[in-house]
Every structure is written in C-alpha cells, then in structure tokens.
Amino acid sequence: MGAVYEFLSHLYTMTIVFFTVLLLQLIILIRTVAGTILHSCNKPITPTRYLELIEEKNPASRYKRKSSIHDPAECAVCLSALEExxxxxxxxxxxxTFHRLCLDTWLQGDCATCPLCRTMVVPEEIVVRYRRRHSERSEYEESDDELIFLLSAFHGSNLYRLM
Ligand SMILES: [Zn+2]
Ligand SMILES: [Zn+2]
Structure with a gap:
C-alpha cells in the first residue's frame, strides 16, 4: 500500500513538473512568434534586405574604362585603381563609382552616405529601420535569456525535490 502511494505521489509530482515545463516552453514559443509578428509590423530591415534596396537603386556592374575625363579611376574606399x-x-x-564589396561594407557601417561626397545613398527612413533592427534584436535576446534562466531554475528545483 505504501509503495503504491509513493508511486502515485511520485507520478503526481512528475506530472506537475511536466506540465509546468510544457507551459513555460509554450510561453517562450508564443513570445518568439509574437516577436516575429511585431518585427514584420515594424518592418526593421535585415542586412540582406538593406543590400537589396541599395542594389535596386544602384545596380552593380562590371567596370568598363571609358575615355571620359570624369570617369573615376580609383575606388575611394580602398584607394586602389578600378580595373577593367x-x-x-x-x-x-x-x-x-566604387568596388561593390568596398562600398557595401562601407554602407553597412554607420554611414549610409557616399564615401566621397556624403550624398545619402538610401532614404533616411530606411537607415533608421535598418539600425532599429540591432537594438530590437538585443532586447529580445535579453528577455528570452531571463525566461530560459527561470525555466532552468524551476526545472532544477523540482528535480531536486524529486530526489
Ligand atoms: Zn575598393
Ligand atoms: Zn558621391
């Protein structure tokens, strides 16, 4: 009789732990999904999308040396000559004109302006949305870390009680 009671109470505790962990994991899942939806509403721009927008307005091409005197001969980012x-x-x-890689690296940094004349390459609004992505992502990461810590702490204390 005692053994059966012990088994049942053990089963009861196990069930409680199982559902608590399940619930917390569900919360994490909901938060992740909600975060994703929030992201798409605010439409922060990913580095890939940011580069696509730059590409749309300023398509990359193969350099062709022209006879015109206005034709740039040098990439102002790496200071080496533009080769055919x-x-x-x-x-x-x-x-x-700049090397595609030189310019893309430059534009992904803090400046979304031409390295030579400081003309805005993409609209201000796009740059703001591109930068917003960084701050939002770190906020989500921090809060998820807290929740995961809570989950593991809870999980640990219940396991401790089981033993
Ligand atoms: Zn270059
Ligand atoms: Zn320029």
Missing amino acids: GEEVRRLNKCGH
Whole structure:
C-alpha cells in the first residue's frame, strides 16, 4: 500500500513538473512568434534586405574604362585603381563609382552616405529601420535569456525535490 502511494505521489509530482515545463516552453514559443509578428509590423530591415534596396537603386556592374575625363579611376574606399571587368557599384545620385564589396561594407557601417561626397545613398527612413533592427534584436535576446534562466531554475528545483 505504501509503495503504491509513493508511486502515485511520485507520478503526481512528475506530472506537475511536466506540465509546468510544457507551459513555460509554450510561453517562450508564443513570445518568439509574437516577436516575429511585431518585427514584420515594424518592418526593421535585415542586412540582406538593406543590400537589396541599395542594389535596386544602384545596380552593380562590371567596370568598363571609358575615355571620359570624369570617369573615376580609383575606388575611394580602398584607394586602389578600378580595373577593367571588376565588380563595381555606381551610385546613381552622385555618379561616384566604387568596388561593390568596398562600398557595401562601407554602407553597412554607420554611414549610409557616399564615401566621397556624403550624398545619402538610401532614404533616411530606411537607415533608421535598418539600425532599429540591432537594438530590437538585443532586447529580445535579453528577455528570452531571463525566461530560459527561470525555466532552468524551476526545472532544477523540482528535480531536486524529486530526489
Ligand atoms: Zn575598393
Ligand atoms: Zn558621391
């Protein structure tokens, strides 16, 4: 009789632990989904989308040396000459040309402006949304860490009680 009672109480505790853990995992899942929905509502821009927007306005091409004197001969980011056939990006607003990789790296940093003349490459609003993504992501990460810590603490204390 005692053994059966012990088994049942053990089963009861196990069930409680199981459902508590399940509930907390459900909360994490809901928060993750809600976070994703919130993200798409605010539409923060991912680095991939940001580069796509730059590409849309300033398509990359293979460098072709022209005879025009206005034709740039040098990439102002890495200060090396633009060679025939190299992948370059010409900014359509100011006409300045750079290596595609040099310019994309530059634009993904703090500046969304032409390295030479400081003309805005993408609208201010897009830059703001691109930067917002960084701050939001870190907020979510922090709060999820707290929840996971809570979950593991709870899980641990119940396991301790079981023993
Ligand atoms: Zn370069
Ligand atoms: Zn420029």
